[in-house]
Amino acid sequence: MEKLLLIPGPSPVVPRILRSLAEPTVSHVSQEMALDLSTALQNLKKIVFGENAEPFIIAGAGTLAMEIALLNVVAKTDRILILSQGFFGDRMGQICESFGIEHDLIRSQWGRAVLPGDLAAKIAEKKYDVVFSTHVDTATGACAPVAEYAGILKDAGILYVVDGVCATGGVEERLDDWGIDIIFTAAQKCFGAPPGLAILAFSERAMAKRKSLPSIPAYYSDILRWLPIMKDPQKYFSTPCVNQIRSFCEATKIMLEEGLPARFARHKKTARAFRDALAALGFSFFTEEPFLADTLSVVQYPAGVVDQEFRVALGRNGVVVAGGLGDTAGKVFRLGHMGNLTSAQIVFAVKAMEAALDSLKYEFARGAGVQAAEKALA
Numbered sequence: 404m405e406k407l408l409l410i411p412g413p414s415p416v417v418p419r420i421l422r423s424l425a426e427p428t429v430s431h432v433s434q435e436m437a438l439d440l441s442t443a444l445q446n447l448k449k450i451v452f453g454e455n456a457e458p459f460i461i462a463g464a465g466t467l468a469m470e471i472a473l474l475n476v477v478a479k480t481d482r483i484l485i486l487s488q489g490f491f492g493d494r495m496g497q498i499c500e501s502f503g504i505e506h507d508l509i510r511s512q513w514g515r516a517v518l519p520g521d522l523a524a525k526i527a528e529k530k531y532d533v534v535f536s537t538h539v540d541t542a543t544g545a546c547a548p549v550a551e552y553a554g555i556l557k558d559a560g561i562l563y564v565v566d567g568v569c570a571t572g573g574v575e576e577r578l579d580d581w582g583i584d585i586i587f588t589a590a591q592k593c594f595g596a597p598p599g600l601a602i603l604a605f606s607e608r609a610m611a612k613r614k615s616l617p618s619i620p621a622y623y624s625d626i627l628r629w630l631p632i633m634k635d636p637q638k639y640f641s642t643p644c645v646n647q648i649r650s651f652c653e654a655t656k657i658m659l660e661e662g663l664p665a666r667f668a669r670h671k672k673t674a675r676a677f678r679d680a681l682a683a684l685g686f687s688f689f690t691e692e693p694f695l696a697d698t699l700s701v702v703q704y705p706a707g708v709v710d711q712e713f714r715v716a717l718g719r720n721g722v723v724v725a726g727g728l729g730d731t732a733g734k735v736f737r738l739g740h741m742g743n744l745t746s747a748q749i750v751f752a753v754k755a756m757e758a759a760l761d762s763l764k765y766e767f768a769r770g771a772g773v774q775a776a777e778k779a780l781a
């Protein structure tokens with residue numbers, strides 16, 4: 404039985420995208436490939452509201468996108484600030500360390516995000532050149548107030564880089580209007596495409612910063628080597644993953660066919676449906692209310708339900724969720740609800756949760772979860 408993948412990425416891939424992946428591999432410098440890559444790049448600009456952005460699609464994953472974003476805009480003497488609300492903000496710090504890049508870190512408590520006031524206070528105290536933040540942290544389910552951060556940083560003339568790996572395409576991010584300099588992301592979450600691509604959009608200011616750096620400690624990750632290919636995909640630098648790019652192109656078409664406002668609203672509704680259902684079954688949430696993300700939930704068990712047993716029982720009923728990371732391991736499960744999920748899949752998942760609880764002999768209000776989900780989806 405094919406299981407419904409509700410981990411915080413990869414998200415389920417719809418048949419239309421899977422079919423595009425299975426079409427014959429064409430030459431990486433063919434017209435077919437050029438059309439797919441150019442279309443995907445144009446669509447990406449629309450998805451991040453970056454009319455003036457320079458988009459990049461490069462074989463890799465989210466972590467490569469993090470590295471590319473860092474190495475292409477950071478000069479040796481730059482002062483770097485990272486806002487971390489969990490696992491992936493901390494990872495940005497580790498990448499800095501790997502390249503000997505000094506940085507400061509503001510960490511929020513897990514389940515929250517750094518408050519805009521704390522960012523404003525920090526940049527008033529010390530001059531920074533580049534600030535990095537995570538939009539949605541996949542370990543904690545906390546969504547940061549990116550538009551507010553951007554406003555503060557724009558006024559201060561500081562370059563701002565956003566990790567949109569668990570947000571872009573599911574939660575609004577407006578590169579031009581908000582004054583974000585880089586949004587980087589990956590294919591496997593809100594785009595609903597298979598994993599394997601690092602995706603970035605650079606503002607004019609971020610491009611100018613890269614061009615001002617005489618050299619960077621990177622070869623494959625140097626966007627100036629990729630720029631000619633993004634402008635003219637029939638040129639060669641390093642063989643692009645033809646099938647993957649075609650499938651990503653298809654994913655972006657699906658997103659634009661749905662319409663971005665409708666897509667963001669659907670993610671919000673999906674989150675509501677799952678949370679109402681889970682609350683009706685006795686679960687609670689790790690993330691504090693104002694920071695709850697629309698793309699995943701970090702769910703705490705009611706007394707008497709054991710993590711491993713629940714996740715195994717859920718798997719038997721056709722749904723895969725993820726365990727907690729760090730200190731939350733064994734105490735929560737992480738439920739991804741992003742990409743191209745349908746109402747029928749949401750209801751199926753809630754039924755599976757009820758069946759799992761039933762098989763564990765846990766006492767709960769039978770049917771209450773499904774009823775709550777259906778009400779939220781109506």
Ligand code: PMP
Pocket residue numbers: 411412464465466467469491537539540541566567568569589
């Ligand atoms: N940033 C965030 C917010 C993520 O959720 C992830 C992946 N879970 C990454 C970065 C790293 O992406 P990848 O696993 O594709 O390397």
